[in-house]
Amino acid sequence: xxxxxxxxxxxxxxxxxxxxxxVGELGADEVQVRISHCGICRSDLHLIDNDxxxxxFPFVPGHEIVGTVEAVGKAVQKLQPGERVGVGWQxxxxxxxxxxxxxxxxxxxxxxxxxxxxxxxxxxxVRVPARFIIPIxxxxxxxxxxxxxxxxxxxxxxxxxxxVSPASRVAIVGVGGLGHLALQFARVFGAEVTxxxxxPAKEEEARAMGAHHFCNSRESKGMKALGGSLDLIISTxxxxxxxxxxxxxxxxxxxxxxxxxxxxxLQIPGSLLIQAxxxxxxxxxxxxxxxxxxxxxxxxxxxxxxxxxxxxGRVNEAVAKxxxxxxxxxxxxxx
Amino acid sequence: xxxxxxxxxxxxxxxxxxxxxxVGELGADEVQVRISHCGICRSDLHLIDNDxxxxxFPFVPGHEIVGTVEAVGKAVQKLQPGERVGVGWQxxxxxxxxxxxxxxxxxxxxxxxxxxxxxxxxxxxVRVPARFIIPIxxxxxxxxxxxxxxxxxxxxxxxxxxxVSPASRVAIVGVGGLGHLALQFARVFGAEVTxxxxxPAKEEEARAMGAHHFCNSRESKGMKALGGSLDLIISTxxxxxxxxxxxxxxxxxxxxxxxxxxxxxLQIPGSLLIQAxxxxxxxxxxxxxxxxxxxxxxxxxxxxxxxxxxxxGRVNEAVAKxxxxxxxxxxxxxx
Numbered sequence: 001x002x003x004x005x006x007x008x009x010x011x012x013x014x015x016x017x018x019x020x021x022x023v024g025e026l027g028a029d030e031v032q033v034r035i036s037h038c039g040i041c042r043s044d045l046h047l048i049d050n051d052x053x054x055x056x057f058p059f060v061p062g063h064e065i066v067g068t069v070e071a072v073g074k075a076v077q078k079l080q081p082g083e084r085v086g087v088g089w090q091x092x093x094x095x096x097x098x099x100x101x102x103x104x105x106x107x108x109x110x111x112x113x114x115x116x117x118x119x120x121x122x123x124x125x126v127r128v129p130a131r132f133i134i135p136i137x138x139x140x141x142x143x144x145x146x147x148x149x150x151x152x153x154x155x156x157x158x159x160x161x162x163x164v165s166p167a168s169r170v171a172i173v174g175v176g177g178l179g180h181l182a183l184q185f186a187r188v189f190g191a192e193v194t195x196x197x198x199x200p201a202k203e204e205e206a207r208a209m210g211a212h213h214f215c216n217s218r219e220s221k222g223m224k225a226l227g228g229s230l231d232l233i234i235s236t237x238x239x240x241x242x243x244x245x246x247x248x249x250x251x252x253x254x255x256x257x258x259x260x261x262x263x264x265x266l267q268i269p270g271s272l273l274i275q276a277x278x279x280x281x282x283x284x285x286x287x288x289x290x291x292x293x294x295x296x297x298x299x300x301x302x303x304x305x306x307x308x309x310x311x312x313g314r315v316n317e318a319v320a321k322x323x324x325x326x327x328x329x330x331x332x333x334x335x
Numbered sequence: 336x337x338x339x340x341x342x343x344x345x346x347x348x349x350x351x352x353x354x355x356x357x358v359g360e361l362g363a364d365e366v367q368v369r370i371s372h373c374g375i376c377r378s379d380l381h382l383i384d385n386d387x388x389x390x391x392f393p394f395v396p397g398h399e400i401v402g403t404v405e406a407v408g409k410a411v412q413k414l415q416p417g418e419r420v421g422v423g424w425q426x427x428x429x430x431x432x433x434x435x436x437x438x439x440x441x442x443x444x445x446x447x448x449x450x451x452x453x454x455x456x457x458x459x460x461v462r463v464p465a466r467f468i469i470p471i472x473x474x475x476x477x478x479x480x481x482x483x484x485x486x487x488x489x490x491x492x493x494x495x496x497x498x499v500s501p502a503s504r505v506a507i508v509g510v511g512g513l514g515h516l517a518l519q520f521a522r523v524f525g526a527e528v529t530x531x532x533x534x535p536a537k538e539e540e541a542r543a544m545g546a547h548h549f550c551n552s553r554e555s556k557g558m559k560a561l562g563g564s565l566d567l568i569i570s571t572x573x574x575x576x577x578x579x580x581x582x583x584x585x586x587x588x589x590x591x592x593x594x595x596x597x598x599x600x601l602q603i604p605g606s607l608l609i610q611a612x613x614x615x616x617x618x619x620x621x622x623x624x625x626x627x628x629x630x631x632x633x634x635x636x637x638x639x640x641x642x643x644x645x646x647x648g649r650v651n652e653a654v655a656k657x658x659x660x661x662x663x664x665x666x667x668x669x670x
Contacts, residue, residue, distance in 0.1 A: 099587055107587035107612060109563060161612075228444060244600075252434055252442035261605035265579075268603050270596035273617025277442060277496075280615045282608025 006123025007315045008058040012050035015316050019058060021119060023127060028075040031133050033085060038121035038312075039064030039147040039305070040322050040331040042177065042238065042260075043089070047115060048319070054116050062121030062333070063089045063114040064149045066142040069133070076130040084142070086134045086295070087126060088149035089113055089285045095131070103289045105131070122315055124335055134291045137299035147177065147305035147330040148298055153286040155182035155234060156294040158257040159189050161283060162232050166190030171226075171233045173217065173246070175202040175209075178236035178259060180306055180329040183210040185294075186234075188301040194226070196233075196246075205328075209306075217241070223249060228276075236260045243280070244269055252276040257283050307332045341458025342650045343393040347385035350651050354393060356454060358462060363410040366465050368420060373456035373647075374399030374482040374640070375657050375666040377512065377573070378424070382450060383654070389451050397456030397668070398424045398449040399484045401477040404468070411465045419477070421469045421630070422461060423484035424448055424620045430466070438624045440466070457650055459670055469626045472634035482512065482640035482665040483633055488621040490517035490569055491629040493592040494524050496618060497567050501525030506561075506568045508552065508581070510537040510544075513571035513594060515641055515664040518545040521569075523636040529561070531568075531581075540663075544641075552576070558584060563611075571595045578615070579604055587611040592618050642667045 008019035026032055044061040046052055065087040072079050079085070092112030093100050099107040114120045114128065136145055155178050164170055164186065171194035172182040179195070186193045187210030195211035197203075203214040215222040226249040233246055233256045240262045247256060247268070256279065258266075268280055286294065298304065306329045310318035318331045343354035361367055379396040381387055400422040407414050414420070427447030428435050434442040449455045449463065471480055490513050499505055499521065506529035507517040514530070521528045522545030529548040530541035538549040550557040561584040568581055568591045575597045582591060582603070591614065593601075603615055621629065633639065641664045645653035653666045 104587075109587075109611075252439070252444075258605045258608055261609050265602040265604045267600040268615065269600045270593045270617060273593055273615065274596050274619050275617070276444075277618050278616065280603065280608065281613065282605060282610070283612050284609050 004119065004123055004125045006060040006119065007312070008060045008119070009048045010058040012055070013048065016122065016319065019060060026071055026073050026127065028073040029129050030073045030127050031069055031076060031079055031130050032071040032125055032127050033065065033067040033087060033133070034070040034125050035065055035067040035121055035123060036335055037066045037142045037146040038062040038333045039150065040318055040333065041150045042322070043150070044115070045319065045323060056117050059115060060119035060121070060123050061115050062123070063087070064146045064151070065114070065121035065126060066136060066146045066149070070125065072130070079130060079133060084136045086136050086145065086149045087114055087121065087128050087132060088134065088153060088291055091118060091128045091132045103287050105287045106285050122312065122333060132288055134288060134295065137295055139299040140295065141304070143307050143309060143332050143334065144304035145295065146332050147307065148181070148295060149291065150285060151178045151305065151330060152181050152298065152303070153291050153294050154178055154259045154283070155236065156185050156297070157286040157290060158232065158234050158259065158283045159185055160290070162255050162257065164189040164191050164232060168192070168231045169194070169229055171196055171230050171249070173233060173235040173241070174237035174260065175199070175206045176236060176325070177330045180209050181303065182234050182236060184303040186210060188297060188303060194230070217245070220245070230254055232257065234259060238262055240264055243267060244272060247272045247278055250276070250278050253278070255279040255281060257281045259283050305330045309334050339454065339458055339460045341395040341454065342647070343395045343454070344383045345393040347390070348383065351457065351654065354395060361406055361408045361462065363408040364464050365408045365462050366404055366411060366414055366468050367406040367460055367462050368400065368402040368422060368468070369405040369460050370400055370402040370456055370458060371670055372401045372477045372481040373397040373668045374485065375653055375668065376485050377657070378485070379450070380654065380658060391452050394450060395454035395456070395458050396450050397458070398422070399481045399486070400449070400456035400461060401471060401481045401484070405460060407465070414465055414468060419471045421471050421480065421484045422449055422456065422463050422467060423469065423488060423626055426453060426463045426467045438622050440622045441620050457647065457668060467623055469623060469630065472630055474634040475630065476639070478642050478644060478667050478669065479639035480630065481667050482642065483516070483630060484626065485620060486513045486640065486665060487516050487633065487638070488626050488629050489513055489594045489618070490571065491520050491632070492621040492625060493567065493569050493594065493618045494520055495625070497590050497592065499524040499526050499567060503527070503566045504529070504564060506531055506565050506584070508568060508570040508576070509572035509595065510534070510541045511571060511660070512665045515544050516638065517569050517571060519638045521545060523632065523638060529565070552580070555580070565589055567592065569594060573597055575599055578602060579607060582607045582613055585611070585613050588613070590614040590616060592616045594618050640665045644669050
């Protein structure tokens with residue numbers, strides 16, 4: 001039997017150990033991808049720690065995968081061995097619901113993540129249904145493209161959902177793995193871009209990545225100056241925030257869209273929503289169609305993840321550094 | 336000097352007293368309306384009680400006004416004495432901002448309510464700028480039309496904002512002054528309509544007003560059965576709710592829109608928003624254009640407020656009954 005070699009977590013919060021798992025005959029609709037790079041996302045840490053109570057041990061984390069097609073199942077069309085491809089957060093869906101049939105597979109109630117009850121990308125290979133294999137445009141470097149497959153699409157989707165244009169004023173909360181890509185994409189959409197961060201040290205980099213303005217969200221003076229001015233705020237952070245303060249920076253009909261989930265419920269005064277017809281929403285990754293579009297935009301507009309590369313064998317060191325929030329801005333494992 | 340006679344509140348929470356105020360020459364852009372009817376809205380009670388800390392005493396409450404044009408200022412066109420018209424929550428705006436210029440005056444940051452720092456409709460007449468005078472279609476009875484000018488437009492706006500169609504599943508939280516109109520309008524839009532209420536006694540009337548389904552939101556079995564099924568929930572209530580329970584009844588991309596504001600902040604788990612790209616938003620009244628459209632829809636589709644009429648002189652009795660929540664479903668004062 002063929003086997004795949006990678007690194008698996010065997011218990012909540014444990015270090016990853018070298019791991020092999022057997023795979024049988026390739027399914028008719030499946031593709032085997034030989035992995036060159038895999039980004040480390042905060043969601044991998046949540047799964048390793050079983051924070052969401054959905055992890056099934058042992059498993060191989062990793063869902064920002066770039067590699068080449070190694071083999072395709074009998075029914076797979078349009079993918080050839082040797083082709084460079086990517087795999088993101090999602091690797092399965094029902095294929096039949098409203099969402100699947102309208103090109104929004106990420107909203108399918110039966111969506112199957114790449115590394116939940118499956119083995120993901122901290123490995124030499126992965127098997128994924130062809131529907132969730134995304135071609136990588138030639139202009140993108142594999143190492144910089146890998147983080148686009150989860151972090152990138154996660155911040156790209158709300159820019160599209162809310163129709164961001166050169167007339168828009170967009171702010172990004174948090175300059176990190178997601179935030180540094182959000183700033184670049186928001187700039188590509190032509191928006192006037194504000195970076196919210198509590199780390200003044202990140203101002204220079206935030207500006208280099210596309211921010212016209214930098215605001216320390218702990219400073220009420222700066223927040224007040226933004227009052228009623230923003231069309232869209234994308235919040236990438238997991239820490240609790242003073243959501244009322246952010247809401248007051250929104251114009252009428254403005255949107256605060258979460259792509260990072262704080263562990264405690266948000267406190268939202270209803271009057272702040274009603275007064276100016278404001279919205280608080282959430283957005284999750286994106287469909288295969290959206291992924292392909294986003295990669296095309298990234299290639300044409302030179303959006304790329306700023307990465308720190310680790311050999312696959314040093315996965316525990318990389319995970320520890322992500323855990324500390326010390327990576328600028330995305331850790332990528334390379335085979 | 337001409338004068339207007341009505342009933343004013345002189346201190347927070349006090350009974351209304353007969354009141355006269357002098358008015359000078361009619362402004363060039365103003366219209367004087369001889370009032371026949373005025374609905375009592377919960378917002379009037381909030382203003383009487385100074386709950387929002389914006390009331391300036393003494394003042395005449397009332398902002399669901401129907402009457403006839405008595406006089407028009409020199410610059411007023413297209414309004415003739417004798418014409419039947421209405422006035423709602425809003426009586427002023429800057430006229431120059433993005434919102435005013437795009438027919439969304441209700442979102443103008445300088446919006447001026449009809450009875451805040453002004454005198455409203457618990458009176459024999461009122462003066463309002465012509466821009467905020469709304470013609471009343473002939474088919475509507477004045478008494479039933481008055482509550483449409485605030486309660487009606489408040490629930491109509493989100494149905495339009497969120498594109499409700501015959502394919503939509505819409506739920507209304509609360510069967511009261513706003514809710515009973517929301518059920519009727521949702522049905523007119525062709526939606527499958529669910530009424531959420533904690534008063535089983537209201538089921539029959541809710542169904543008569545348009546609800547296909549009735550769900551006691553305190554019963555978890557019924558709430559679970561609705562899981563992931565609704566496109567839009569319009570919440571008309573001021574009481575705190577288990578918002579998570581409502582959010583789980585929404586489909587992917589579903590919207591919970593508040594038109595009633597609970598006094599305490601909503602507790603919203605970010606994960607419920609992100610998971611299925613759900614939205615929590617607020618909506619406030621509607622513009623003059625929207626008011627005219629809503630009245631036209633009401634006239635053609637026979638939407639009408641179920642009212643309890645009180646002579647203007649019994650305003651305190653009427654206010655007391657509204658305060659107790661004992662009116663089915665809207666109190667209207669009549670001259």
